[in-house]
Structure formats: structure tokens, C-alpha cells
Amino acid sequence: MRDRLPDAPVSVGFVELAEPSITEALAEAMGEHGPRAVVVPLMLGTGGHVRSDIPGFIDAARSAVPGAHVDYAAHLGPHPRLLDAVEARLHAALGGWAEPETTVVFVGRGALVPEANADHVHLARLLLERGEWADVEPAFIQVTRPSLPTALDRAYAAGARRIVVMGHWLFPGMLSTWTWKQADGWAAAHADAEVRVADVIGPCAELADVVVERYLEVLPEAPPHGSPTYLAGLWLRNRDVLVLGGGRVAERRVPRLLEAGARLRLVSPTLTPALRALAEEGRFEWIPRAFLDSDLGDAWYVLAATNDPTANRAASDIAESHHRFCVRADDARAGTAWTPATADAHGLTVAVIGNRDPRLSRAVRDAVVGLLGS
Structure with a gap:
């Protein structure tokens, strides 16, 4: 986590059996680095430690440090x-x-x-x-x-x-x-x-990624340097685009890809009614089955939006191996491109992309569009 968050001090506390306690670790960290902290429970399930014990330790630390502000992140869960x-x-x-x-x-x-x-x-x-x-x-x-x-x-x-x-x-x-x-x-x-x-999960990269994600979810503001991505507009007219999944995410993204003039292929056993109507109109090619590696074809851009993380990961991996950009709807950081919050206004497309806070991105987008309108 320290490698992934070089600007954020990382401390460790324990619920029981080992030292320091969560209260002691929090109080020491806030005393050294300032009275603001985020507690991420290293718990897979939502049992008594997550629901009552850790919040109690946090309250004790708040009482011990004047002006303390502690955010409590979600437990790790079935990530x-x-x-x-x-x-x-x-x-x-x-x-x-x-x-x-x-x-x-x-x-x-x-x-x-x-x-x-x-x-x-x-x-x-x-x-x-x-x-x-x-x-x-x-x-x-x-x-x-x-x-x-x-x-x-x-x-x-x-x-x-x-x-x-x-x-x-x-x-x-x-x-x-x-x-x-x-x-x-x-x-x-x-x-x-x-x-x-089998061995336990252990201190692996996957665990660190999830803990960092839980930490970023509760930050009230974006990091000072904004999004880690490089923004660019993709010219997709008459270029192949591959979409995996026929659910609500694809239903939102496909019309914008079609408006951009992409030659779109969609691989999914099922489609939402709205997507099925577009397929029946011949707006894109629908392949009614699960994803195969060969589906990548000549696609310049891939959207992996199935409800199966394994299929999304497979699509992202093969796209990476062929130097094609891939958006993963289920795990943005595991893909190679992010989708911004967009809106069209007065001949412009406003696009906002942050650091995994979609609500903030949408709010900024709407504020910019409102400013253009006024």
C-alpha cells in the first residue's frame, strides 16, 4: 500500500491479540501527520469486528485527538x-x-x-x-x-x-x-x-489493490494532481470496436460509440430490449454467445462489460497483449482506459474524468454544462 500511495502515510492497528491497538495506531498517526485519517478494515466479511468493535476504537481515537476527522471505509467484501x-x-x-x-x-x-x-x-x-x-x-x-x-x-x-x-x-x-x-x-x-x-490469500498485490480502492472511495476530494490518466479524444469512425456484455452498462455506452461512427461488434448471450432493438435495426453486429479470444479481431478499442469478472479479465488481457485499449466496467484500474462522464452542450462535448469518484465527475460535468448554458 505504501508503494501505491506514496503521498499517504500508512499505519497498522489490530483489533485484538497484537499491538498496537487500532485506537493507539490512529492516535499516533494523527498526532504525527495531522488529525485526518481513513480506517480500512482488513476484514473479508461484515461481522461484529466491522460493525461494532472497529467503530468503537475509532470513537476512542477521535476523543483522544482534538479536531480528529476519521473516515471509515467499507470492508473488503467479495471483490x-x-x-x-x-x-x-x-x-x-x-x-x-x-x-x-x-x-x-x-x-x-x-x-x-x-x-x-x-x-x-x-x-x-x-x-x-x-x-x-x-x-x-x-x-x-x-x-x-x-x-x-x-x-x-x-x-x-x-x-x-x-x-x-x-x-x-x-x-x-x-x-x-x-x-x-x-x-x-x-x-x-x-x-x-x-x-x-490451499494457502491463505496472503499479502499479495490483489489485496493491496482492494485496500487502496476502499481508501480512495471515501476520500472527500480528488488527489491534487487529478486523474492519473492521459486524456485524448478517439476518432473511431469506420474503425472496429468490440463490446462484451449486453446489459445496462453496454446499453449506456453503445449509442455513444455508434454516434462516433464505430463499426461495432457486440458479444453477449443476451441483450437488453433497447440493445436488441438496435441490433435488429442493423446498427451493430450481435454475436449471441460468450466471449472467445478470437473475438478481438481488428478492434481498436474494447469495452468489457459482462457480469463475469473472469471474462472481463480475459478480454482485457488479450487486448493488452495486442496493444489495444480496453475499458473494464467491473474494475476500472484493471483495464487500460477509463470512460469519462460526458455531455454535449453548445457544440462541445464536456468530458470529466477523476480518480474513481464517479459522483464527483458527474457533478463537475453537470456544473460545466450549466455554466455553458448560462
Whole structure:
């Protein structure tokens, strides 16, 4: 994070078991660098620590530092970048196994907050939908059920004999130790099944990216140097443009691309009614299936706007390898171009692009258009 935020001091605090506490870390940081801070909870789920403990520590720090202003960012949640990291750990544990012959037992912390446990089950389903696993069984290491041994029993009863267990933790510790012990104990009692344990997410680039994103989301103003992008107008008339996805994002962007005169190909199994009407009018070529690498063709510009982060990432990667610019609707920083907030007024196109604050960009755009009108 310090590499990604060279102008922002970065400190660490702990909820429990280690020092310094969040209150101590906050008070020290604000005493040294000024009375403004952002707290990003390094928590995957929205349990009691996120909902009550950390806010309590923040309140204590506010009381200790005169004039303190502390913004509390969102927890990490089911971010596509973190799911990428989870899948990378699972694939590393596979060895020579293939996904379709492997069942994943995905272990969460377990919480007294039902919504946090439901979020973990939701993540397990996302892993199943994103991959080709034989099955993905959710489990919990503490507090709630099913336990890890119970989930292993369920997988075994369903016919699983090759199982990868992964504890959904950011870092190794007691939770990871318990996961290994329980998995090893179960495997010793089931000689006809093979069990491997995947590594935790760990201090990787994907995690740092998500933490930085959460930090930037709560900043009240743009950085002093504005957007990190280089602004340019693209002349797309009679040039090939590829759009992936037929949902609401594509519905907003396609008309502007058509107005720019692009030769547009859209790849998506389905279309919104508005996009379907344009396709039936022959305004663009519709390819009704999922994305293939060969779809890139001669496209000068790519918009990856599917509801599948894996497909968006694949499109962005192949566009990068062919030196084509690609906008990723699900994760702007993972693409190579950003879409500005635009409006036409008095023969001009007003375009505003910031640093991941779309509300501010739209507000500035509307203010400029209003100024032109007056």
C-alpha cells in the first residue's frame, strides 16, 4: 500500500491479540501527520469486528485527538480481485488434479452476524459458478455450522475423493492452524480420499489493490494532481470496436460509440430490449454467445462489460497483449482506459474524468454544462 500511495502515510492497528491497538495506531498517526485519517478494515466479511468493535476504537481515537476527522471505509467484501487471489491459491494446491474432478471445501471464520455467514455461502457459490469444480462446499471454523469435518463428510458422501480445503483468511494464524489440523485429522480417517489444503490469500498485490480502492472511495476530494490518466479524444469512425456484455452498462455506452461512427461488434448471450432493438435495426453486429479470444479481431478499442469478472479479465488481457485499449466496467484500474462522464452542450462535448469518484465527475460535468448554458 505504501508503494501505491506514496503521498499517504500508512499505519497498522489490530483489533485484538497484537499491538498496537487500532485506537493507539490512529492516535499516533494523527498526532504525527495531522488529525485526518481513513480506517480500512482488513476484514473479508461484515461481522461484529466491522460493525461494532472497529467503530468503537475509532470513537476512542477521535476523543483522544482534538479536531480528529476519521473516515471509515467499507470492508473488503467479495471483490473480483480477491476472488482472483482465492482461485490462484486453489489452482496452486491442485497439483496435477483437474477442476472437474476436484471438490473445494471453502472455510470461513464464522460469526454471530447471520449476514456475514450468508456472505461466505454466497462466495462459495460464486467460486462454483466461476470455475469448473465438481462442487464447492461452504464450511466454518468456529461459531456456526457446518463445521469443516461436517462439510468434508458431505463432500465425501456426494462421491468426492479429491478435495481441496481452503481457509478464507487474509493471513496465516490460529484459524489457518486449526484448518490444517482438522483437515489432516479427517483425511487420516478416510484413506480412500485425498485432501490438500490451499494457502491463505496472503499479502499479495490483489489485496493491496482492494485496500487502496476502499481508501480512495471515501476520500472527500480528488488527489491534487487529478486523474492519473492521459486524456485524448478517439476518432473511431469506420474503425472496429468490440463490446462484451449486453446489459445496462453496454446499453449506456453503445449509442455513444455508434454516434462516433464505430463499426461495432457486440458479444453477449443476451441483450437488453433497447440493445436488441438496435441490433435488429442493423446498427451493430450481435454475436449471441460468450466471449472467445478470437473475438478481438481488428478492434481498436474494447469495452468489457459482462457480469463475469473472469471474462472481463480475459478480454482485457488479450487486448493488452495486442496493444489495444480496453475499458473494464467491473474494475476500472484493471483495464487500460477509463470512460469519462460526458455531455454535449453548445457544440462541445464536456468530458470529466477523476480518480474513481464517479459522483464527483458527474457533478463537475453537470456544473460545466450549466455554466455553458448560462
